[in-house]
Amino acid sequence: MKGLIFSITAGQGHNQTAKVLSDALNDAGVECKYMDVFEYINPLLSKSVSDIYLMSTKAVPELYGGGYRLCEKRDVNKERVLPKLTTNLLARKLLKLIRKEEPQVIICTHVFAALLVTYLAERFEMPVRTIGIVTDFTIHPYWEDTNLDYYVTASEYLTHAGTKKGIPKERFKPFGIPIDPKFAETRTRQEACRLLGIPEKKTLLVMSGSMGFGNVLEEIEELDKLDLDFQIVTVCGNNKKLKAQIDQLNTRKKIFNYGYVNNVDVLMDAADCIVTKPGGLTTSEALAKGLPMLMINPVPGQEDRNVEFLLNAGAALKISKTFPLDEALYQLFLSAERRKLLEGSIQLLRKPDSTKQLVSFILDLIK
Numbered sequence: 001m002k003g004l005i006f007s008i009t010a011g012q013g014h015n016q017t018a019k020v021l022s023d024a025l026n027d028a029g030v031e032c033k034y035m036d037v038f039e040y041i042n043p044l045l046s047k048s049v050s051d052i053y054l055m056s057t058k059a060v061p062e063l064y065g066g067g068y069r070l071c072e073k074r075d076v077n078k079e080r081v082l083p084k085l086t087t088n089l090l091a092r093k094l095l096k097l098i099r100k101e102e103p104q105v106i107i108c109t110h111v112f113a114a115l116l117v118t119y120l121a122e123r124f125e126m127p128v129r130t131i132g133i134v135t136d137f138t139i140h141p142y143w144e145d146t147n148l149d150y151y152v153t154a155s156e157y158l159t160h161a162g163t164k165k166g167i168p169k170e171r172f173k174p175f176g177i178p179i180d181p182k183f184a185e186t187r188t189r190q191e192a193c194r195l196l197g198i199p200e201k202k203t204l205l206v207m208s209g210s211m212g213f214g215n216v217l218e219e220i221e222e223l224d225k226l227d228l229d230f231q232i233v234t235v236c237g238n239n240k241k242l243k244a245q246i247d248q249l250n251t252r253k254k255i256f257n258y259g260y261v262n263n264v265d266v267l268m269d270a271a272d273c274i275v276t277k278p279g280g281l282t283t284s285e286a287l288a289k290g291l292p293m294l295m296i297n298p299v300p301g302q303e304d305r306n307v308e309f310l311l312n313a314g315a316a317l318k319i320s321k322t323f324p325l326d327e328a329l330y331q332l333f334l335s336a337e338r339r340k341l342l343e344g345s346i347q348l349l350r351k352p353d354s355t356k357q358l359v360s361f362i363l364d365l366i367k
Contacts, residue, residue: 001366002103005034006113013135013281014110021107021133021178024359030366033101037113041093069301071141095120098128104366107131114146122147129365134158135177136280138305139165150365152178152358154284155349157313175358176351177280182265183288184352192269198256202230204329205271207264207282208237208297217245219275219296222326224251228333233271235261265289273332275325278306278316287315288352292342294319294328314345 003025007018018034025032094116098106106128108114114132121130130148134140137154144165151167153159156174163169193200204223208216216234223232231254236243238260246257261267268274268289276282278295283306286293293316298307310316317328331338351357 001030001363002101003030003032003105003107003362003366004098004101004103005032005107005109006037006117007034007108008038008110008112009036010110013279016281017133017135017178018107018109020180020355021109021358024178024181024355025362028359028363030105030362037094037116040097066300074141091116091119091123095124095126098126103128105129105131105362107133107362108146108148109133109135111140111142111146114148115142118146118148131362133178136302136306137283137309138302140302143167152176154280154351155309157309173358173361175361176354177284178355178358179281179284179288179352180265181353181355183268183285184356185265187266187269189270192266195263195266196233196256196270198233198270199231199254202228202333203271204230204232205267205274205276205291206232206234207274207276208235208239208242215297216242217249219325220246220249220251220255222324223329224253226326226330228330230272230333231256233267234258235264235267273329275319278303278310280306283310283316284351284354287346287350288354290343290346290350292316292332292339292346294325294332296325310349313349315342315349317342 005018005022007014009015015036022032022034098120106117108117108131111132117130120126131150131152132143132146132148133152134143134154137158139153139158139162143151144167149171151162151172153162153172153174154177159169159172159174162172190200206216206219216236220232220234233256234246235258236246240259243257243259246255249255264285268286268291271291273292273294274286275294275296276286278298280302283293293310295307295310295316296319298304307318311318317332319325319328
């Protein structure tokens with residue numbers, strides 16, 4: 001059995017989802033590769049898309065958000081966007097790969113990859129099952145232009161929104177966004193703190209995404225003023241400058257500061273709550289761990305939609321200028337009942353076995 005997973009580098013979430021699923025399928029006996037389809041077709045195209053995404057979301061996020069909202073409002077009955085995004089030459093290069101590999105299933109973790117697969121499937125004979133993975137708590141623009149066999153979503157609550165876009169209800173599989181199976185494992189706070197070498201006490205986990213977005217220094221300084229007894233664990237990702245700045249801070253509270261890590265599951269087990277950008281993958285991991293979230297610095301567009309979804313579901317708090325981080329944390333640490341309400345809502349949304357369920361579904365599908 002063979003599978004191909006197509007991603008596109010626009011942030012790291014799509015690629016990380018592709019890698020997690022590829023590893024799980026290989027472990028289950030499905031020979032599976034994953035790749036950035038733009039990188040395969042034309043490396044310059046892939047770099048341009050990645051650079052534009054990073055520049056727009058970090059340097060001019062309001063412009064990116066405005067563009068995203070315009071795409072949401074587009075007339076879905078007009079001509080499909082795909083022919084404008086690719087050419088027959090580019091599509092044929094991808095077709096050669098598919099015919100060479102002869103997969104039983106193709107999985108797309110980005111909508112543009114799904115558009116390419118739709119284009120090929122409608123023009124050439126491809127005896128293959130197709131699956132799209134929507135990696136946020138919303139149905140992104142242009143998924144309605146795809147025509148795949150199935151669509152994996154973060155929650156059954158998104159099915160209605162998908163059917164409004166014209167996708168048949170029976171094609172939705174709300175297994176949850178695929179996350180590393182290690183987030184389904186459970187360990188006590190005592191064990192997690194022992195593994196990390198930190199004291200076993202009330203802990204706040206602060207994550208800023210792989211690129212270290214947001215005003216993390218200001219956030220930590222505000223937290224340090226709180227007359228509450230807790231320690232702070234920070235993860236700076238690839239932002240070496242931010243890590244160095246935090247290392248130099250003189251604070252009352254103890255800070256355990258990390259750069260890029262591969263043990264986020266352990267950090268979450270040690271924490272009482274997490275301050276994080278509301279990316280689809282990180283929020284899914286936190287939900288799987290049952291960890292209350294304080295959402296901050298969303299990228300306008302899909303992360304705004306993640307905030308709306310989780311707020312309306314009662315599973316997170318949103319930090320803003322009028323509801324700053326210190327006030328939110330004070331409420332959460334002060335009130336056990338407030339925390340119980342959040343934890344109850346989280347239990348309704350968490351999908352710790354998302355990858356296991358999807359792999360099982362794929363095995364049944366291609367057998």
